[in-house]
Amino acid sequence: MEFFFNPRGIAVIGATPNPFKGGYAILKNLLLGYRGGIYPVNPKYAEIEGLPCYPAIGDVPDPVDLAIVFVPAPSAPAAVEACAVRGIPGVLVESGGFAEAGPSGALLQRTLTDIHRRTGIRIWGPNCMGLVDAVHGHIFSFMDPAAQERGLTPGTVSLVVQSGMLSAGFLVDIMSHATMGVSKVCSVGNKVDVNECDLLDYFLGDPDTQTIGLYLESFPEGRRFLEICRRSDKPIVVLKGGKSRRGARAAMSHTASLAGNREIVAGALAQVGVIEARDFKQMIDLCRSLALMKPPVSGKKRVAVLTFSGGAGIVATDFLEEAGLTLSDLSAGTRATLAGLFPAWMPVANPVDLWPAIERHLGTDMDVYSGALASLLADPGVDAVFLQAYAGGSRFRLNLPEWAGLIGAAAKPVFLWLLGHRDRLFPVQQEALSLGIPVFSELFRAAECLAALLRERPPREAAGTAAGPDGTAPADLRERLLAGAGPLDEHRSKEILKALGVPTAPERLADDADDAEAAAAELGYPVVLKGLTPEGTHKTELGLVHLGIADGPAVRFAYRDLREKMDGRGKVLVQKQLAGKVELILGLVRDPQFGPCVMFGLGGTLAELYRDTAFAVAPLSRLEALNLIGRVRGQAMLDGFRGAPVVDREALARLVIRIGEIGLAFPEIREIDINPLIVGEDGAAAVDATIVLDRPPAAP
């Protein structure tokens, strides 16, 4: 990838002297910052902006490592082909009019893919904005040269954005507001070859990059993406676009790629420790915060709040607690120090309202803010400080260098929420940025970012093996149980699960009323009788379930009733009725982007109503499985809610891992739905289940 970022020479195919065209802007941007050879290519001109212009790429002198292509889409494949012939290792195709523009554009895009596969030339784009490197001053893009003329703010955050224009507007906005400097910003567009995985991988080894933010509308290599995230030591923040029904439709037409299911994406990102951002601004805020501050060594989340105003402290506390943080109980020493700053009537509490202390010392040399901050940072019960200040008061000043020194010495994160007059605020923001203090103009943003920094990070752990089920699986499993396609009935689904190590409720099929009574006696009362029809589903709604059967005559009655209702078809299943009060859902789905994914959630009617489920990508490590279980909102249900048994999370995690392993080992299983998985005193068992088979894959 190095030739994309640091090429020794660049050809611009489609260069033009017309200042309203992108082919001019690309050239102009190169002239403003790039120090290597620049070679305009366009048969219509002999010279552009003082540079010799070449009729074709073949005429360009060595060395040239990169070509930026900005010609109408129908001419792009020929231009790329010529680059491959010329031996250029990489092209940035910035033209639009490909898959995002309908069938004929899609055809052109496929031609680009073919050229890449055939010649090995790396293609970045099409339909993209290229890249900006603020550290080296490179803009390989048709974005407005005015941005570069006003200067780029270098920093340690690198960004990948799928959409083209986004990078331009956002970048200028971000940099000019002194909220963040950037290292590299890459616009990936339609991703015929180079995609976010290539860039993420490159950033992991890039010394100029400390944190990485990505705006993505699809994950064409979902599993590779997760694998790279898993081994990253640099914080990664992702904003997923195209979440809503209509948003997803727009994503389809915009990048012509498949938008993933919102919940699956959220689960996959959480699983590998990636922070999901709610919007662009938060993505930037998170990247900057994580680049500037390290989590406290205590690993705890106790925050001291120090504000310029009592009301600000109250609302800050609301937001910090909503974000899952707790407020520190201040030590006696801290309380004494603060009491010394305050007027006598002022009680000391956290949140600390500093105004009475400021007012008391107005006109003196006393730096109340720094004094209070120092005492809070020294308190062993304080893991982080949330600071609010007003920039531009004429009666006292904010000593940011002093604060930065205190923060560095304490090695505890301090987040600054700053208000003030626009003219006075800006220099203080710039000063904070240069001193490495994360500064925010919104409480809500600051609180969310602090919470993200202090959140538990999933410890690195080898993912569960993808070995599949152990040796207990019968040799004839595939032939006997996994033949066919479509949904299997409850009994056969559970036979498969049992064979693969998932506990199921004791049950067997009954041939007639006598056999049903015998089965019930074997299993032990109470039992359940169910009628299984070829259609399989909606047993309850069709009256094909008899619960709580307590004796032989009732078994016979239920058997005859089911037979009658099924009109001679189907089978009757006798099942031991399990007593547990905790109903769960456990399932497997195959996501087109991430492959086999395990779903876990609370079962029962109302849980379905509240859609309390979470996803993770297989294989799962033990901790990932425990985290998946921990992501369900109704956690209380697992911890002995209203007399229900306490769920053994370790045992449940093993089941979760097992479902993922089954998904990896048996591609012919398209879906598993265990609903309910009932947890009783003796552990969990699948009480009802449906497995959906695909046609078996063709023999290799």
Added chain:
Amino acid sequence: MEFFFNPRGIAVIGATPNPFKGGYAILKNLLLGYRGGIYPVNPKYAEIEGLPCYPAIGDVPDPVDLAIVFVPAPSAPAAVEACAVRGIPGVLVESGGFAEAGPSGALLQRTLTDIHRRTGIRIWGPNCMGLVDAVHGHIFSFMDPAAQERGLTPGTVSLVVQSGMLSAGFLVDIMSHATMGVSKVCSVGNKVDVNECDLLDYFLGDPDTQTIGLYLESFPEGRRFLEICRRSDKPIVVLKGGKSRRGARAAMSHTASLAGNREIVAGALAQVGVIEARDFKQMIDLCRSLALMKPPVSGKKRVAVLTFSGGAGIVATDFLEEAGLTLSDLSAGTRATLAGLFPAWMPVANPVDLWPAIERHLGTDMDVYSGALASLLADPGVDAVFLQAYAGGSRFRLNLPEWAGLIGAAAKPVFLWLLGHRDRLFPVQQEALSLGIPVFSELFRAAECLAALLRERPPREAAGTAAGPDGTAPADLRERLLAGAGPLDEHRSKEILKALGVPTAPERLADDADDAEAAAAELGYPVVLKGLTPEGTHKTELGLVHLGIADGPAVRFAYRDLREKMDGRGKVLVQKQLAGKVELILGLVRDPQFGPCVMFGLGGTLAELYRDTAFAVAPLSRLEALNLIGRVRGQAMLDGFRGAPVVDREALARLVIRIGEIGLAFPEIREIDINPLIVGEDGAAAVDATIVLDRPPAAP
């Protein structure tokens, strides 16, 4: 209240020439903007800032309608008393050190209350920042005079903030960022007399105020507040501080007043059509948006999205749909117009990605933005337009005056999400503000505000009468059923409810096993037998409920079992078992700020787990009751979820209203808890209920 806002003369008690003291800042602020007589009062000085200084308030010449008091708390009561003697109608007590500072301060505050009650003098404060009137240039406050020197931005939004310092920092921040002008900003502090209700009432009649925002930590006159909101034609936005456990504790110490329960406050505000803001910034954004734009006459929520970038359109769609809006299907005419602007390869869709059209016409006179906006605004399927633009591109310009003309002609709201370089962004923001176009620098904020503007507003409707239950209530209800205190058993609770018109499950107490069997036969099988102990609660956990009893022998068995378990104490209740699948909760609580409140929610174990309940203040109108029912998240449960009956919302609303009426009519009922209220084919009935009585009120 007029003497607070437009006094003919102002005395400043505690004026001082020391520029670091609030008593100087107050005087300076008056000199900078107030045009009436200014009278410093301080026995230590003969003259301050060129004005004669008076030794006491009695020495100040007429006319003087207002005194601003800024002396140490212990001296404040005497100062206020002297103002009352002097015949001054109102005082602004801006000193701190009262109830927020502990017991001795609380005593001083009570003295102020006494003076107000005894003399009738209106007291605003203490512990407050006073007021700012940007339209008239009045600052009656000790806030930093630098703010006024930099100029106030007049507008039509008036604010009330409980906390003192907030007003200063936020006001300067808001005004200097060109996001909003203000009319009046009032800091109410500890509210010994003047509170948010007085100010809100004043603002309703104030021609300079079009929308009202309030930051409040408590509602000391909750019911009066709601009554004023209910009759307001001006949009009202409230931010409630002190929501979290710790935040509420801070609220207690800060304003020494009771913070209300978060859910009750949310319910009460929603009930009267007040918009609850999530933070300060949103409060300001909402006020400004509602001041600038009116909801579309269509009353619908179909939005066209017009962006500078495809990615921005995708993410905007995500946020708009999350906020409950839908995207417009564009008419054939609109599609044709847009197609004419786009290059041939570009498909027309909503969200509309304008960049290819802009690029196509770069360097021409074609104003693509205005053309697209005009065609969207003309589309009858478009109720509002969400516009994104980049300020400061050197290759095209944004024609805001043209847009403002189009918006005015179409009478449809247009919200602008604007990005750009800080230097170029600011003048465009200012221009948008001056043209009345709401402009935002964050997508998420813009989408939420547009949704707030387009939301259904509860229609004005007379609240249900507070007449209490109708004539069916037995005359001896109070004597027979409502005597005593504490929780009543299930049977007596339902007797009361039944007497007051709430349907209950058919049931009666049984004296012995024979009587139980007779009762079951009267009620009809299946029946439930319950053991009622004096302790009352946890029947299920104690094994005191027998469900699904189908015949006489089972009744006798259950009766004996209950008697045995209750060890001779208690009563046995025989109840008809109801078949409904929908379990609801309906209750009454008394909130210290809002009085009797009705709670409605979904019942059952899992609903308790997810806390899906909502509150409203009694009395409720029919629409308010329907809205309360509609605020529960699990709405699907009411609409025939998985074979359950469809709930008759009108009948349920009548029950909700009735519970509120009972709460108003019977102060001795402290709490009602109907759980579950089961809805079956024949309507709803209370199946279990607990009423908690207070000691009966003393005879008048």
